[in-house]
Amino acid sequence: MPNEAEGSGSVSAVVGSVGGAVGVDVDAGGLATLVPGAVSGAVSPAVAAVTDDGVVVPVVEPVRLGSDSWSFVHAAASMLATTATPTTDRRMAPMMPHRCHGPPIADRAGIVRGGAGSVGGVFLTDSFVLDELLDDLATLVSIESPSHDTAALERSALAVSALFERRLGTPATLVPSAAGPHVHWSDGADEPSVLLLGHHDTVFPAGTLRTRPFTVADGRATGPGAFDMKAGIVLAVHALAARRAAGHPVSGVECLFTSDEEVGSAASRALLEERAVACGSVLVLEPSADGGALKTGRKGCGTFEVSVTGRAAHAGLEPEKGANALVELAHQIVAISALGRPDEGTTVTPTVATAGTADNVVPASACVRVDVRIETADERRRVEQAMAALEAVDPDVQLEVTGDIGRPPMPESASTGLFETAGDVAMELGLEPLNGVFVGGGSDGNFTAALGVPTLDGLGAVGGGAHADHEWVDVASLEHRVVLLAALIGRLVDPDR
Numbered sequence: 001m002p003n004e005a006e007g008s009g010s011v012s013a014v015v016g017s018v019g020g021a022v023g024v025d026v027d028a029g030g031l032a033t034l035v036p037g038a039v040s041g042a043v044s045p046a047v048a049a050v051t052d053d054g055v056v057v058p059v060v061e062p063v064r065l066g067s068d069s070w071s072f073v074h075a076a077a078s079m080l081a082t083t084a085t086p087t088t089d090r091r092m093a094p095m096m097p098h099r100c101h102g103p104p105i106a107d108r109a110g111i112v113r114g115g116a117g118s119v120g121g122v123f124l125t126d127s128f129v130l131d132e133l134l135d136d137l138a139t140l141v142s143i144e145s146p147s148h149d150t151a152a153l154e155r156s157a158l159a160v161s162a163l164f165e166r167r168l169g170t171p172a173t174l175v176p177s178a179a180g181p182h183v184h185w186s187d188g189a190d191e192p193s194v195l196l197l198g199h200h201d202t203v204f205p206a207g208t209l210r211t212r213p214f215t216v217a218d219g220r221a222t223g224p225g226a227f228d229m230k231a232g233i234v235l236a237v238h239a240l241a242a243r244r245a246a247g248h249p250v251s252g253v254e255c256l257f258t259s260d261e262e263v264g265s266a267a268s269r270a271l272l273e274e275r276a277v278a279c280g281s282v283l284v285l286e287p288s289a290d291g292g293a294l295k296t297g298r299k300g301c302g303t304f305e306v307s308v309t310g311r312a313a314h315a316g317l318e319p320e321k322g323a324n325a326l327v328e329l330a331h332q333i334v335a336i337s338a339l340g341r342p343d344e345g346t347t348v349t350p351t352v353a354t355a356g357t358a359d360n361v362v363p364a365s366a367c368v369r370v371d372v373r374i375e376t377a378d379e380r381r382r383v384e385q386a387m388a389a390l391e392a393v394d395p396d397v398q399l400e401v402t403g404d405i406g407r408p409p410m411p412e413s414a415s416t417g418l419f420e421t422a423g424d425v426a427m428e429l430g431l432e433p434l435n436g437v438f439v440g441g442g443s444d445g446n447f448t449a450a451l452g453v454p455t456l457d458g459l460g461a462v463g464g465g466a467h468a469d470h471e472w473v474d475v476a477s478l479e480h481r482v483v484l485l486a487a488l489i490g491r492l493v494d495p496d497r
């Protein structure tokens with residue numbers, strides 16, 4: 001963390017202005033304040049300033065530098081991203097600090113660097129710089145990217161593309177879609193042999209950064225989407241950069257980070273399936289399971305909605321004239337719950353229900369949503385057929401069933417070979433032995449595995465709390481993940497090494 005002296009001093013640059021005519025000043029104690037009229041003709045809109053010593057501060061309200069400046073720096077970045085036009089955004093990008101004050105995080109992480117061995121074509125040298133990786137993670141996390149928010153996803157995609165350019169020399173291609181741009185990077189090799197796959201959308205709504213800005217504390221990096229899965233994007237880029245720094249080409253590698261994984265991948269599925277088949281193997285940078293375990297299999301999953309339409313009537317005067325949609329729904333929920341077969345890994349869980357309008361009205365409508373998880377294609381078929389075959393108990397109501405099991409299961413057979421290779425690589429690197437687990441949550445790896453493309457998942461960050469406010473990334477393990485991934489990529493693009 002910067003001390004008070006570091007944060008004090010005058011402003012060396014104002015990144016835009018608020019309302020077009022407001023600057024910022026920082027007093028000797030490090031307190032940044034708005035100064036109306038201090039900047040004439042400044043670009044608008046903007047919300048941040050850069051002080052003499054390179055600290056970026058938001059200027060929406062006075063802030064005292066030196067007390068959590070790390071958070072302010074990245075909150076400022078996020079505010080820039082949410083207020084600037086894309087054009088302005090690009091121009092402002094170089095103004096982001098490349099150094100972050102504070103104790104060397106690498107030291108805090110207690111990482112012992114490897115020797116001079118070579119595994120998978122990666123020489124374990126000092127080329128990896130944890131501070132740079134954390135800077136990149138801060139940049140991505142500080143640009144919010146909720147699914148469905150295409151303007152935010154555009155900014156996020158530009159930031160991911162800029163990350164490729166910064167670390168690998170060439171930007172990525174933005175592939176437009178109805179769900180926002182996907183980010184595709186390739187070195188142009190004719191015959192790619194591995195696809196690094198992930199997503200840049202997150203489940204967190206816009207504005208989450210205000211209460212939970214990117215932060216590194218106690219060995220944990222936090223912020224919306226840090227774990228799932230902006231850290232995975234950064235790991236992929238740094239693994240490729242590590243290979244290149246060690247003198248190994250990154251040819252044969254493609255990266256694809258989509259914009260709609262968290263909402264079902266409808267706008268990216270065709271593209272990711274095409275690139276998976278073209279590459280022939282897929283490494284998914286989704287977060288790891290507990291303790292860094294890789295995800296060697298995933299259940300298939302889907303959501304159904306069952307709607308009942310009945311007939312309203314006065315519950316006191318003439319209830320017999322109604323058709324009670326809620327009572328019908330109760331019958332259906334019991335029948336739906338009975339479709340689960342835990343022994344075969346099938347769970348069928350009614351999750352959200354609504355019904356009725358008032359205390360004294362026979363409900364005319366009712367609805368339930370149902371989460372389904374399956375492990376086999378047979379079970380997928382069975383549950384889909386059973387849901388489609390639901391029939392109303394009350395002849396006076398209508399039943400409508402929509403939905404399907406959109407993500408097929410990712411069978412463990414799809415990951416067997418890659419998991420063995422990863423285990424060998426980890427052993428040669430002297431890393432902890434790798435664990436592999438079968439998990440209930442789905443990812444885009446389900447799609448690629450279902451096509452028969454070898455797929456290994458969970459190669460992203462170690463940490464926990466995916467989709468929850470307490471999500472976190474274990475900082476100490478980041479370097480090992482980079483090295484593991486870089487070496488595994490080496491094995492896939494050049495199996496003889």
Ligand SMILES: [Zn+2]
Nearest residue numbers: 228229286287
């Ligand atoms: Zn994810």
